[in-house]
Amino acid sequence: MCTSLWVCAASGFLCCLHWTGRAQSFSVGPTPETSENVDVNICSDNVASVGMCGEAASFTISLRTVDNITVMIKLRPGVSPGCQIHVKNVIRSELKIKPGDNVTFTFTCSTPEKYFIMEIQKNIDCVSGLCPFGDVHLYPPGLPRLNRTFIWDVKASTKAGLELKFSNPWLRQIEPGETCPDFVSYTINSCIDTATVNIGTFCRNGSVSRVKLLGGVVMSLHLPWDSSLSTSGFSIANRASIKRLCIIESILKGESSITLMSPNYPLGFPEDELMTWQFVVPSNMRASVFFHNYSLSNCERKEERVEYYIPGSLSNPEVFKLSDSQPANIAGSFNLSLQGCDQDAQNPGILRLLFQVVVQHPQVDENVTHLVDLSKEWNMTVTIHFEGWPSRIPLMSELICLVCKDPRTCDRVLTLVSGAIYKISFLCKDLSHLRITAEKSISCVDLRWCQRKIYSLSVPKTITQLPIRLHKFIWKLLAPDLINIEITSPSLKLQQHVPEQRCNTSYSYSIVSATPETELNVGVFCPGGSIEKIQLRNNITISLKTFGKGFLNESNHQDLKMSFVPHIKVLIPLFFSFATDECTFTVSPDPKARVYLQTPNWPYGLPPYVSISWYIIVPSKQVARLGFSKNRMGIVCETGRAYVNIKEETLGAEETVCREDEQLPEPRNMYHDFWVNVSNCKPVDKTQLTLQFWVTLPDTGWLGWVNELFLLSPNAPKSQNPMVGVYNANVNTQVPGRQGLFTKGRKNNESHVYAVIDDAMVYGHLLKESNGSVAPEVDVYRPFDGPIGSLPPSPPPFSFRKDIKCSSNTEEPPPLTDIDHDTYTFAHQKSEQLEDNGDKNEKNNGDTSMSLLENKEQDDLVE
Template sequence: MLTIKSGEKTDFTFSCHHPEHSFVMEIQRNIDCMSGPCPFGEVQLQPSVLPALNRTFVWDVQAHKNIGLELRFSAPRLRQIGPGESCPDGVTHSISGRIDASAVRIGTFCSNGTVARIKVQGGVKVAMHLPWFHSRNVSGFSIANRSSIKRLCIIESVFEDEGSATLMSANYPEGFPEDELMSWQFVIPPHLRASVSFLRFNVSNCEKKEQRVEYYIPGSTTNPEVFRLEDQQPGNMAGNFNLSLQGCDQDAQNPGILRLQFQVLVQRPQNESSKTYVVDLSNERAMWVTIEPRPTRQSRVFVPGCFVCLESRTCSANLTLAPGSKHKLSFLCDNLTRLWMNAEKTISCMDPRYCLRRPQLLQVPSDLLRLPVQLHDFSWKLLVPEDRLSLALVPAQKLQQHTHEKACSTSFSYLLASASPGRDLYFGSFCPGGAIEQIQVKENVSVTLRTFSPSFQREAPGQGLAVSFVPHFREEGVFTVTPDTKNKVYLRTPNWDRGLPALASVSWNISVPSDQVASLTFFKERSGVVCQTGRAFLIIKEQRTRAEEIFSLEEEALPKPSFRHHSFWLNISNCSPASGKQLDLLFWVTLTPRTMDLTVVIIAGVGGGALLLFSLGLIICFVKKKKKKGSKGPPVGIYNGNVNTQMPRPVGKFQKARKDNDSHVYAVIDDTMVYGHLLQDSGSFLQPEVDTYRPFQGHMGDCPPSPPPVCSRAPTAKLTAGEPAPCLPPESEDEPYTFSHPSTGEGHQGDTGSPLLGTQEPVEPAE
């Protein structure tokens, strides 16, 4: 170590080839401004000829505590850096002040910034570090005398164009001195706008006074404007402004730490900054709107800020609008596509008498559609009392379910998911342009409208869902589907990626027009589910014939492609599946015209006419012969009531069946009662009353099929119309008549007749 004092002349050399790796040099100069005049003006680097070592020049200026000293920095101006940061060129300035006998660090600065002046009260110490390879020969700043500034320091930041500056409180990241005042002055060109945002801050525990920040803003009628550190800070400010940080008297036992790091962003005003938008939530009680930045990748280059301002002054990158008030918004942003909007509204019904079957429209309010930022999500949380009410959703346009085979390509979709706590059930994503007319859900549900392009603003008038509170039902969801003849309808079970929840049941009510035939196809041959407890079923039930087909999804293959001539239900009921063996099914429905072969029609018509003529001749001859011979034989057409022709059906539907009374028993059926309908157009005699079988033609699609009870682990066979369902009592509502030849014994129990109407398998429509 070698020390050279003022007034001395010393010669020295180094014994090593690279002294810059082993030695540093500090040049310290004390400037006394207390006993005499201060040497104001530009500060020189002296001595001027020094070895190429890492050098630190220190200027310690001592002044009276009521004297304010000004450090003025010429180009390039300074940029403040935080702890652990370094300067690209290696040149740093460390500036400190004094409070009584204690040193206070004002900050550490690099070149190429906005800090033009620093005013310090009661003396200042400046240390400039130069690396050994830097050939700089000027200090770059000057000292001037000023009157008392009555605070610790003032930092002046000058902007000439768009840019940003990050600044910190004294002693950062340690605590700001107790009960002190520090200020920043910002010089902003009149054609630019400035916004302040606090990056990091902590507050101390105050015993007296209150810690706060104060703004002097041009044109403000309430200067100074006082804010807490927790508040949103002002933005969209035109012209110069001041910001001050005021400490408090801290608690001696638990003082805490007051510190602040903030950013000032200066940019050109956009067209939207002069416009004011109104969002009226005064009539809302459970609706929140949030405007925030889109997720983007960080960039090192300067990016202008994007702020939303409340009442044109309180600006921030994130803003949440609460219900019950009217909000006036403006935007300070170079590109409004960097922002998006999310909203949430809760609709609940706790009193079924008030809201049962009273529809409410789920539609985006017009105030939000008029904002210049894109709506990302609008979520409606629909709440119902448990086991008392369910929900029915009817879209303004029929919906399509999003699948990999047919993806949605519209500007928005509806996402349906359970909103009950602990319930992991996602019904799917749905968009306009499909075949789903209604979606019914059993419990609380969240409906989220998600947009994918700005064109939603134009298409928004066509969107909307009407929600109704309906009586409670058992299925997790019921989908009403009306396919058209042009498109294939793809449908899949909820929770596609995770599997249908355990013991959940979902139904599809699929309509088939009278002139069409529906083709039902499943994507795979087997479901792949493995049940840990219970059983999983697939039930297909035609609503006109009420014939049910039941398949065990764990043990049987899925149905082959089949044709359905009438509207039908499709129900999928899950068991408690084993881990990794979940239930997820994809199927599709297509419609084709119901046609017949012309040749078959002609042959059937010719054959039917010939048969009719032959029957008429035979009957006339038979009647004439009977009139001659008289009636000698026993009566024909005796009804046999002992034949079991009952279809399976639920118990208790009718208290008294037809078999329990005699209203359907004929002792004798005359020939004219049997064959008279063939002569009804001949005019030879009056038309008799004929008791014939007439199938039910009414609506049968009110309720989806219910899965059969679990009786055993035996395989479940496909049921036909003549077999009773396992563990179900016999039905008692459809009894076909059976005609047979008379027997000699009154107690005859045999069945020698044939059904009047035979069962017929569905045939594939002719191409």
């Protein structure tokens, strides 16, 4: 019974050590190679050695002449000679032991595997002598534990090739430079006359069960120094004439994927040669072939091709070009052959091939076809692919989903083009791994024709009806010079995706505008917002991207449209000529929610010298509230100036202009449609112009209008006297719950109509005499006590002074409120008119034909 175990460095096998005395001597039990015991001493340096302590490990290699074996021990390439070989009192760096030699040697170090490698070559003559059929053994035994390569050089006639058979678990071919997990590899070379062809390098655990070669073969087995492999793993089966370079047999069991390469890969396949791969596939499985990497040589005669022999096929052999889609969904075993050609001697080129064979179970719905009708589409491609394509290429070992145009034409990526009708099927257990990406181009050549046309940017139903998810649909819109592209969403409108206003729909649109100089990411938009249209001056790419499974239902309501229009007409002036207006947004704010809008290219900033405009539509008889999300632009200009312009679309409206070094306006009320323009300079490094603003439509009643117009503070004098406002009597602004405030009916009179109220009239009691002017008379207006009609009037909206400079201390009008005030102060030129009207109102009980001013005066003022 063993009392301890020791791995003997000298022999490379497990020894049973028995304690024999008080000294350091042990008895080693019989080794696998001998039945005799060996005395082993454990020296003080813990190195096991054969013989006396202080000596290095000793090895004896005895080779018989009949075996025709040569052993070569030499330094590893690139390693400094830190260890040597000691033979008969001679120190050397390498040792060659030939057939018939008997050599004993030692190493001058305890770790020779770090410095030396060993080659054991056996020459076998199957031409003039008997061929040693059967298993090939690892010989001689008892070799030092070094990285070693066993080489079998077998000579054979080209008329009788050799067959190498590998024991289970067979072999797996690897690409040049790739290593095996256990560092055990096989290299097979074919020898025809003086030419050598590298058939391939293989690891263990694969599907390659046999290799038949024309002529001789050089078979190499590479073992690491610590490998315990004791058999070669192959045999020489027999000789057979194959009339081609080689035949590689691959046995595929169950669902699997293998990769194979042509001989000499990635170098060229021999000229005008033929080779075959034989695939043994269970009858209940399906195989598909995919060419991943190939190149063609320059042929003078014949043509390079691949040929398939498929049992049951009506056209064996089936011939394909290497550029063709290869057969798929093959039932049972089949052969694949590669045929070279006569190459151009001056420029031969390279024929090479790397391909994959995938074996899968038949799919449940493989006989179910889906119609994709693209016959009425133009300039469109539809690509069906696995999830993550093209950023993630599946591993060759992965089982993949296949898309088939017909039962034998399948691939992991299938592209369909417009103008045709397809019947496709899927070889995939889980269709959720498949995605659709489509692309359509729309261009305008003749504006006279395309300007009259509105194009629908919707996904065709033939795509949405497929049982796989649409990942992305891309429209590439190409416009000629001086022609713009207008994007509209008539019914749904668009919402810009911003942090404060995120899209929660099943799809969104990414809009990118591109010129030869720059690319502008306009933003991400989704349906259900306030943006009515976007007009851009460059070529546009719109990418519809889906999220989740809800797009199938929402796709029925798509209404995105586009048209080609003349160049953008910006209604507000640009303050510097080198700014180009890239796009204009038309926005109708939602009265129920705050609308957020931000500059394109967020968060990287507008490109230099680019101008963006927003046209905000304010509904009639309503007021909009405009505010910016930060108080400054946040940039420093290197060249030019950056501006924010705000201007209402009304006669005599003021224009607010803010530079990049000034504060942005505080929230303000806008009473007409208005423009917001952002124009960029060339910023200094590390500063970007990113701006966000919001628009709301406050819910205000009649009293709020009155407060906004008439609640005036004595601390708010104005430097100019423009027209304050014109009252519109045809406004439906009934305030719920406030009907009893006015008790006098005024349905049919005009006593409540005010034509013009001047600043001097409003502030008359506050102004002092200046430059000869006299303060006007002031009167007090008190509310009526009588009944009021059902439609209370709306107050006159503000108009603004012209060309107002942006300032940080600009005072804003007070917010709209519904607070009641009993007294309102007016300025007037004739106090008698107000009193006379009041008397007439009392007499006529709310029915009068007279206005506050005479008709002629009113007409003059309105004009």
